[in-house]
Amino acid sequence: MSEISSHKEALKHSGLKNTKQRNAILNILEKSTQPLTADQIYVALINEKTAINLSTIYRVLNTLAEKNLIVKTSSVSDNKALFELNSFEHKHHLVCVECKKIIMVDECPFEEYEKKLKEKMGFTILGHKLEIYGICNNCKKKDEENKHTQ
Numbered sequence: 696m697s698e699i700s701s702h703k704e705a706l707k708h709s710g711l712k713n714t715k716q717r718n719a720i721l722n723i724l725e726k727s728t729q730p731l732t733a734d735q736i737y738v739a740l741i742n743e744k745t746a747i748n749l750s751t752i753y754r755v756l757n758t759l760a761e762k763n764l765i766v767k768t769s770s771v772s773d774n775k776a777l778f779e780l781n782s783f784e785h786k787h788h789l790v791c792v793e794c795k796k797i798i799m800v801d802e803c804p805f806e807e808y809e810k811k812l813k814e815k816m817g818f819t820i821l822g823h824k825l826e827i828y829g830i831c832n833n834c835k836k837k838d839e840e841n842k843h844t845q
């Protein structure tokens with residue numbers, strides 16, 4: 696996969712028009728270090744004095760996801776979709792089920808495995824997604840403190 700340097704470039708490649716709304720939303724995602732929900736994007740846009748209504752945000756996000764400019768993941772319990780820029784940098788997520796924090800992991804354990812699968816099954820692999828659910832260090836500490844005080 697080729698690296699795409701900026702989201703404007705990526706928009707051009709995708710054949711989508713470079714609209715104000717698409718740009719504004721891509722900007723927010725580019726600045727964020729974490730995947731965001733549509734609600735969070737909505738709030739971030741208001742903070743930047745760019746008001747886009749929520750239904751438009753959903754529509755734009757879905758269009759961008761269809762064109763693979765952004766990636767849609769889902770968080771654990773509340774089923775709210777999370778969106779992040781498709782940087783074409785391969786990353787995995789550790790998702791804390793308690794505080795919903797997402798920790799990015801650069802390491803990928805599947806590179807060799809994909810090669811093997813490709814040889815064995817003759818399957819052309821385009822990518823994979825992996826989310827690991829658990830409880831982060833902070834929440835673990837809190838849980839332990841609660842146990843002691845009870």
Ligand SMILES: [Zn+2]
Binds near residue numbers: 792793830832833
């Ligand atoms: Zn946590």
Ligand SMILES: [Zn+2]
Binds near residue numbers: 785787803
């Ligand atoms: Zn991987």
